[in-house]
Amino acid sequence: MADKLSGRVWKYGDDIDTDRIIPARYLNTFQKEELARHCLEDLDPAFAGRVQPGDILVAGKNFGCGSSREHAPLAIKAAGVGAVIAASFARIFFRNAINIGLPILACPEAVAGCETGDELEVDLSTGTIYNKTRNQTYQAAPFPGYVQDIFNAGGLAAYVRRRLFESQKSEAPRLARIAVLKGDGVGPEVVDAALLVLRQAEALAGRALFSFTEYPIGGAAVDREGTPLPPATLEGALSSDAVLLGAVGGPRWDNEPPERRPETGLLELRQAMGVFANLRPVRVAPHLSGHSPLKPEVIAKGADILFVRELTGGAYFGAHERVEVRPGEEQASDAMVYTTSEIRRVVRLAFQLARSRGRAAGRRPRLTSVDKANVLATSRLWREVVEEVAAAFPEVEVQHLYVDACAMRLVAAPQEFDVIVTENLFGDILSDLGGALAGSLGLLPSASLGDGGAGLYEPVHGSAPNLAGQNKANPVGAILAAALMLRHSLNMPDEATAIEAAVAATLSEGIHTPDLASAARQIVGTQAFAWAVAERLEQFWPRVRYAAQA
């Protein structure tokens, strides 16, 4: 931009708003010529036709008040105006003008001294304004240092370009940190299968996306370090973006004391991560409905249910007591306890999940809240909180069901359900019932989520020690758990959908592990199945196109 300019004055009053600079009816474009043609149209219809290149706009206080439209300084600049001098500028207009390189000067004295038609000379580097017509000189307030920096850099765009260039030089793109906890039994095999699919995802993305770090957990950790959750494992899990877990446990450790039981390690990990919601999606694809224990007339159309189970409250975590009330007569009790905020956070998450599932699937989301409000006080509080949160999600259809009725409907008409949210004990039972609908536990993934995005992802099945090391385990649960991880912790929903689609495509072609042998056209091992999924990933992979110019 030239340091010195000269031109004739066009003078206007106070509080010239952005609507008068460029009326909103012309905001359906940001084409310069079009904006210039309508500049100041509602204030001075003659302006746009008569303004000469280099002319100077002079106005009173608060110039450019109103909207944030960058079209306002763009219109003035495009009309040929060399500079704007005002007593003061509205805040957003000021930034916009600097960002697009329209010279502006705040100088009440110049405004008072100039009239339309005067000839001015402006030195932008010093802020000096000379009125040739009246032989007067005015001094504009200097720009603050930071504004001068943006000018010096050649505008904000140039400044950002430089910053981006520097950051590209200095940092590799940030990788999602994943703690890999393979565990025991078939855990390592199925996790390896999931990792194979994730590596294929990186190949399709054309760059590294993940940084995997492996840590021991469960029986394997007991064997190596004498504890099922070594400190390094815990620290690694807590400092990662997500945890991908296989399975823990096996008969070898069944006689260990509680603190050395593999399951204890998993329980402690969940607690330390603060996960409060367990997600178990159960999808029965129509072509796999033959594996379901339900009759074809009930399940042939398939089912798609997301169980959201509260994970930190209820009867499992209340006081467990056992007292001898009189000799020979013992009494045991488990307190079922919930607070409003414990209920609210899991219910809110369930509503949010229902909303996004509805958007993705193109149907009205439906949420079934399961309780026993006719008997239990915790259930009545649960129901009240669901109603409170429901008000914030009017597009979600809400249904309350008693747990007994829910169990019945799940086997009688599973298509009725979309998202089911319920407390810990009910969820434990119902999600296993739901899992049985699919016909093989090997098909089911699970996610445990807390606040702030970190999560624990694992297949639903156990460590199946009798299958370990035989390349027979079904890796679908683990691969789908990896997909859930992309969706819920790593903000890669489209990539997650692609993996799910690739799994579905593989299964629908009749490529199965031995557990689904009855429907298989081709029986394959754990790793071969993962390869089959990886091969099919490309056709579902989201295409990222970055246009050079929009």
Added chain:
Amino acid sequence: MGLTITEKILAAHAGREAVRPGEIVNVKIDLALANDITGPVAIKEFYGMGAEKVFDRERVVLVPDHFVPNKDIKSAEQAKILRTFAREQHLTHYYEVGEMGIEHALLPEEGLALPGQVIIGADSHTCTYGGLGAFATGVGSTDLAAAWALGEIWFKVPETIRFIYRGRPSPYVGAKDLILYTIGQIGVDGALYKAMEFSGEVIEKLSVDGRLTLCNMAVEAGAKNGIIAPDETTLAYVNARAKWPFKVYQSDPDASYAAVYEFDVTGLEPQVAVPHLPSNVRNVRELKGVKIDQVVIGSCTNGRLEDLRVAAQILKGRRVHPETRLIVIPATQAVYITALREGLIEIFLSAGAAVSTPTCGPCLGGYMGILAAGEKCLATTNRNFVGRMGHPTSEVYLAGPAVAAATAVCGHIAHPEDV
């Protein structure tokens, strides 16, 4: 010396213990939004800067709401630029027609805008989210594009003006009347470059809808942001929706303010801003009898559920005056569907109102209620500049939903009590 809530939020996002007014700070951004007017310019600038990917695809929010559903071919092209960008960048929060609402009503509802955040938007009414206790301010498209690329933006830490409201406002006086009264007192540049912090017993009793209305118009006094410290009311609202964890900040008792205004609003009557500045504020009774051709109830200022309830209460069993047109625009789909279930939409239709899908349309003279030469409109919107809603000789009066509904029934500016 203590800090104001605005200073605390900026400090936290600058990775600092404290910041002071006048300092320049670089702050991390929690949300960066654009609409169909400002978005296309930002997108062009974004790629022009050599940027390829937005800093966080969950935190860049695009809401086509100004001229959408598309009012003409050019608008359709702009909406398309937005849609294409959302897909290219895999943005999580792009809202298509049918899901979209007026951005500043939608983001709080969706649990995206939360207390303690720094939110920037290429729309001047981004300051609305201050109603939840966030630092939120409007920026231009180039600033936004830079923020999309870098995930941060520079600000000069604003001085804060504190406004304390006491007393018992009369029935029919709502948040809109409070903010119009305030702008009337301090003028359209009365808070230029500053933060407006609203407090006092009257504010504590406002619903979240009302608080959003109040902060929405801070920019009409020239402010960088408006803000209300979160309390139980705020938490009850955000706890049911919050998409992310958030942090609550309060001003310290010994925070320093550029000025403190105390208003006793006992006996305050409903307020109306007459053409052509939001600061030209009058008591509604002074304007009795001004004939009105069109009434609009809606916008990011007053298109929320509470506003529709207030209007419906007055319109119930009544008809819009034969020489006046009434246009009601629920601000979001959620507001619309809830109003439908509550029977409000039926009341509006029975009263002879036109009810529209969510859009900013008429507020800025885009479409859906443009004024002819010389026509007068009373609107619950936020600006009454020359030509704002149509022909340069048309006029806009600003008021709350109660006065708007009463005016629609009477055909002239009216006090709700006089209906």
